[in-house]
Amino acid sequence: MKILHTADWHLGKRLDMFSRLEEQREVLAEIVEIADKEEVDAVIVAGDLFDNFNPSSEATELLYSTLHRLSNNGTRAVIAIAGNHDSPERIEVPDALARACGIIFVGYPNAYLRPFTTDGGIEVLHVDNGYIELALPKQQTPLRLILTPYANEIRLKTYLGVEDTEDSLRQHLAQHWKQLADQYFDEKGINFLVTHLFMMKNGGEQPEEPDDEKPILHVGGASAIYSENIPPQTQYVALGHLHRFQTIDTEPCPIIYSSSPLAYSFSEANQTKYVVVVEAQAGKPVNLLPIALTKGKKLLRNKFTEVEEALAWLEENQDAIVQITMITESYLESADKKRLMDAHPMMMPIIPEVKNLQKGNDGTSKIVSIDNKSMEELFVEYFKNSKEGKGQAPSESLMELFKEIQSVEIFE
Numbered sequence: 001m002k003i004l005h006t007a008d009w010h011l012g013k014r015l016d017m018f019s020r021l022e023e024q025r026e027v028l029a030e031i032v033e034i035a036d037k038e039e040v041d042a043v044i045v046a047g048d049l050f051d052n053f054n055p056s057s058e059a060t061e062l063l064y065s066t067l068h069r070l071s072n073n074g075t076r077a078v079i080a081i082a083g084n085h086d087s088p089e090r091i092e093v094p095d096a097l098a099r100a101c102g103i104i105f106v107g108y109p110n111a112y113l114r115p116f117t118t119d120g121g122i123e124v125l126h127v128d129n130g131y132i133e134l135a136l137p138k139q140q141t142p143l144r145l146i147l148t149p150y151a152n153e154i155r156l157k158t159y160l161g162v163e164d165t166e167d168s169l170r171q172h173l174a175q176h177w178k179q180l181a182d183q184y185f186d187e188k189g190i191n192f193l194v195t196h197l198f199m200m201k202n203g204g205e206q207p208e209e210p211d212d213e214k215p216i217l218h219v220g221g222a223s224a225i226y227s228e229n230i231p232p233q234t235q236y237v238a239l240g241h242l243h244r245f246q247t248i249d250t251e252p253c254p255i256i257y258s259s260s261p262l263a264y265s266f267s268e269a270n271q272t273k274y275v276v277v278v279e280a281q282a283g284k285p286v287n288l289l290p291i292a293l294t295k296g297k298k299l300l301r302n303k304f305t306e307v308e309e310a311l312a313w314l315e316e317n318q319d320a321i322v323q324i325t326m327i328t329e330s331y332l333e334s335a336d337k338k339r340l341m342d343a344h345p346m347m348m349p350i351i352p353e354v355k356n357l358q359k360g361n362d363g364t365s366k367i368v369s370i371d372n373k374s375m376e377e378l379f380v381e382y383f384k385n386s387k388e389g390k391g392q393a394p395s396e397s398l399m400e401l402f403k404e405i406q407s408v409e410i411f412e
Contacts, residue, residue, distance in 0.1 A: 047083025047196030
């Protein structure tokens with residue numbers, strides 16, 4: 001049996017003012033092509049389908065159309081769980097229509113799905129809270145899945161039936177998984193656990209979360225779920241949340257973050273993104289085939305001391321989304337800033353690094369003189385010396401707003 005593992009699509013996500021929707025459309029089409037080429041029997045999407053609780057109609061349409069293509073007209077099972085960016089209610093809304101295509105949406109940790117059969121030959125054989133067993137076309141062995149979408153501590157307490165206790169919710173989650181595994185996982189089926197949580201090896205190095213990722217569940221005051229909490233009968237753990245491909249542990253089985261399909265922040269610059277095709281047989285260790293994704297724009301960043309040097313680099317990287325830091329002796333002149341911004345269609349705001357910025361006694365930047373300066377000039381100086389300005393003059397829109405505030409009459 002072949003199962004494709006992907007996660008963290010973040011449909012609708014933007015990078016500053018740049019939409020990533022077209023890139024997402026391209027890379028999801030690439031994932032569909034991989035699923036077809038590898039002839040996978042099932043697809044797992046381990047959370048963060050959308051980037052926020054209220055996705056746009058374009059992002060919603062892209063999700064449903066992609067999952068429908070992945071389902072191969074109801075002959076390939078697709079299982080998608082909610083992540084910390086998703087609304088669990090929204091994820092489960094299209095359930096009735098999705099089931100007809102063999103698409104299974106799971107929004108809550110204790111979800112109890114009704115058994116069903118598709119015209120394409122997918123059948124849900126057994127269900128329990130947070131568990132399903134599937135019969136797939138062309139396969140004699142059932143696929144068993146423990147499913148734990150993201151939930152905050154209150155929801156986990158509610159759905160796992162945990163009373164107020166000093167015990168860690170991590171322990172209760174491990175007990176929940178163990179109970180399901182002891183009851184349903186054996187060597188006559190293929191046994192996977194699918195979850196969207198922050199997981200690490202106990203005593204190991206803590207994985208880094210992306211710069212703009214929402215901090216995830218701190219279970220029972222702890223910062224992570226441990227790999228040792230995985231039931232030993234499990235053959236593979238499909239994780240979502242961290243955007244870099246990585247193996248958290250190989251015991252009791254491979255525990256894998258498949259990565260996001262695109263680089264969504266500059267902390268992910270130069271990362272290769274993957275999907276993972278898992279070849280599984282009942283009672284045997286799985287084989288993993290990480291497949292690199294090629295679509296989407298690169299995220300590149302660099303530092304410069306000379307404007308001309310920066311302009312040359314920008315010209316060489318017109319197809320990427322770029323971010324530059326300008327290291328200068330004093331404020332970057334507005335004319336130079338305009339030349340840089342005009343040199344590239346997808347450039348983030350320039351990060352200034354001013355060497356000779358004057359400091360006050362408290363170590364903060366200070367305005368040297370206010371003599372014979374207008375309110376507008378004083379505001380410009382203040383903004384340049386603020387943490388927000390970082391040596392740069394305020395934008396035209398901000399100056400217009402300042403002038404508008406100045407013109408407002410105050411009535412007692």
